[in-house]
Amino acid sequence: MTTTTPRPRTFPRFPAGFRFGAATAAYQIEGAHAEDGRGPSIWDTYCRTPGKVAEGATGDVACDHYHRWPEDIGLLRDLGVDSYRFSIAWPRVRPLGDGPLNPAGLDFYERLVDALLEAGVSPSATLYHWDLPQALEDRGGWRVRETAERFAEYAGTVAERLGDRVERWMTLNEPYCSAFLGYGLGRHAPGVREGRGALAAAHHLLVGHGLAVRALRAAGAREIGITLNPDLLLPATDSPADIAAVRRARTVHNDVWLDPLFAGRYPLHERETWETLAEDPPYRLDGDLELIGAPLDFVGINYYRPVTVRDAPRNEPDPAARTAVDIGAAESWRTDVRHTTMGWPVVPGALTDLLTGLSRDYPGLPPIFITENGSSEADEVSADGAVHDEERVAYLHDHLHTLADTIAAGVDVRGYFVWSLLDNFEWAFGYDRRFGVVRVDYDTLERTPKDSYHWYRKLIAEHRAAHGSAR
Ligand code: FCB
Numbered sequence: 001m002t003t004t005t006p007r008p009r010t011f012p013r014f015p016a017g018f019r020f021g022a023a024t025a026a027y028q029i030e031g032a033h034a035e036d037g038r039g040p041s042i043w044d045t046y047c048r049t050p051g052k053v054a055e056g057a058t059g060d061v062a063c064d065h066y067h068r069w070p071e072d073i074g075l076l077r078d079l080g081v082d083s084y085r086f087s088i089a090w091p092r093v094r095p096l097g098d099g100p101l102n103p104a105g106l107d108f109y110e111r112l113v114d115a116l117l118e119a120g121v122s123p124s125a126t127l128y129h130w131d132l133p134q135a136l137e138d139r140g141g142w143r144v145r146e147t148a149e150r151f152a153e154y155a156g157t158v159a160e161r162l163g164d165r166v167e168r169w170m171t172l173n174e175p176y177c178s179a180f181l182g183y184g185l186g187r188h189a190p191g192v193r194e195g196r197g198a199l200a201a202a203h204h205l206l207v208g209h210g211l212a213v214r215a216l217r218a219a220g221a222r223e224i225g226i227t228l229n230p231d232l233l234l235p236a237t238d239s240p241a242d243i244a245a246v247r248r249a250r251t252v253h254n255d256v257w258l259d260p261l262f263a264g265r266y267p268l269h270e271r272e273t274w275e276t277l278a279e280d281p282p283y284r285l286d287g288d289l290e291l292i293g294a295p296l297d298f299v300g301i302n303y304y305r306p307v308t309v310r311d312a313p314r315n316e317p318d319p320a321a322r323t324a325v326d327i328g329a330a331e332s333w334r335t336d337v338r339h340t341t342m343g344w345p346v347v348p349g350a351l352t353d354l355l356t357g358l359s360r361d362y363p364g365l366p367p368i369f370i371t372e373n374g375s376s377e378a379d380e381v382s383a384d385g386a387v388h389d390e391e392r393v394a395y396l397h398d399h400l401h402t403l404a405d406t407i408a409a410g411v412d413v414r415g416y417f418v419w420s421l422l423d424n425f426e427w428a429f430g431y432d433r434r435f436g437v438v439r440v441d442y443d444t445l446e447r448t449p450k451d452s453y454h455w456y457r458k459l460i461a462e463h464r465a466a467h468g469s470a471r
Pocket of ligand 1: 028173174177229302372419426427435
């Protein structure tokens with residue numbers, strides 16, 4: 001039998017000062033769902049609703065990071081990352097969303113932050129990675145403005161305690177998913193299909209962001225931003241109908257967020273997208289645009305894959321079509337490339353097109369951090385005990401090369417966080433989609449760094465050596 005030795009992969013070159021990191025989110029890794037005073041979140045409820053999450057999985061235990069965080073910080077230290085992006089669970093800090101603080105919740109994050117700093121890893125904290133306290137959902141959730149106000153209070157409280165040590169704050173993670181998957185399609189918590197109801201949720205998420213930015217600044221937070229997942233949307237054919245469908249899909253995926261945040265306006269094509277949208281939707285108040293558009297220090301972009309869009313009848317319930325609201329567009333994945341186990345097409349060049357397009361269309365865009373990028377693969381533990389995740393290495397290699405080229409071409413990207421440090425609870429897909437550079441055995445909770453971990457570690461070390469910098 002002949003064996004082929006894989007070609008050695010090259011390391012891309014990044015500018016001095018470029019930051020490397022790894023990312024996770026609270027509900028996906030922490031577990032300890034009912035410990036030390038944590039209140040229930042909408043994801044606890046959603047996971048307990050039959051038929052919502054694959055195999056009835058929950059985040060009750062997840063990676064047990066709540067107890068194993070010292071080991072996980074060791075993995076980050078050995079990986080050599082500059083920064084760790086984690087999220088803070090609102091229901092640990094304020095179990096009912098408002099009202100009494102839970103000191104044990106804040107203490108947990110304080111210990112984590114201090115231990116990260118001791119390990120030479122700078123903390124980057126997301127304040128909302130989808131785990132809304134259930135008590136607030138019971139009072140209307142993101143459909144109502146009150147939730148935005150409560151979010152800002154919680155953000156301010158956390159920043160008063162940790163603002164001197166957390167380097168970078170992200171208010172929200174992918175509000176597109178919270179609004180349109182949560183309240184439009186029902187594929188994420190709280191799992192309702194309210195069509196246009198999702199538009200009010202989207203607006204209140206943005207208001208919550210704006211109010212939280214104020215609260216963070218007042219508490220002396222350093223760098224403040226938001227993480228979005230704008231999509232590179234490509235027409236299925238070059239027919240005028242498909243091209244028009246792309247514009248409508250872009251409204252939902254991208255413009256709803258980017259236009260008010262970075263262009264001082266509500267989405268340019270909204271009336272073409274929602275033909276019967278009221279001229280002045282009641283949830284928009286005077287002053288909201290100024291609030292939402294307050295200057296940010298950076299924008300986080302999550303990128304995984306491009307999306308193909310075709311024209312489709314409006315108002316037609318099509319469970320296979322991924323588009324959230326009645327915009328007359330259906331989405332799919334291109335088929336002519338490799339797919340990850342999420343079914344997502346691997347197209348590194350789309351990252352360049354996305355970033356170049358964003359900087360062209362939004363001259364007011366602050367510096368970019370890639371706050372998530374990675375792939376889920378069918379990893380296996382080999383006889384030697386290692387995980388030879390060659391496909392993930394290839395994915396990271398190709399995307400990081402593309403990113404380095406994009407920066408060289410003039411797009412201002414300051415850092416990159418791999419998704420994810422650990423295999424974890426992948427929302428409605430449960431535990432069978434593995435994104436980690438570290439494998440988690442869900443029976444023993446043992447952690448095993450994969451080949452991709454070692455590859456990424458070398459890249460970071462080479463980068464430091466090339467620029468003569470120590471961590
Ligand atoms: C993003 C989420 C993150 C993870 C990855 C795969 O949409 O922000 O939590 O699930 O996708």
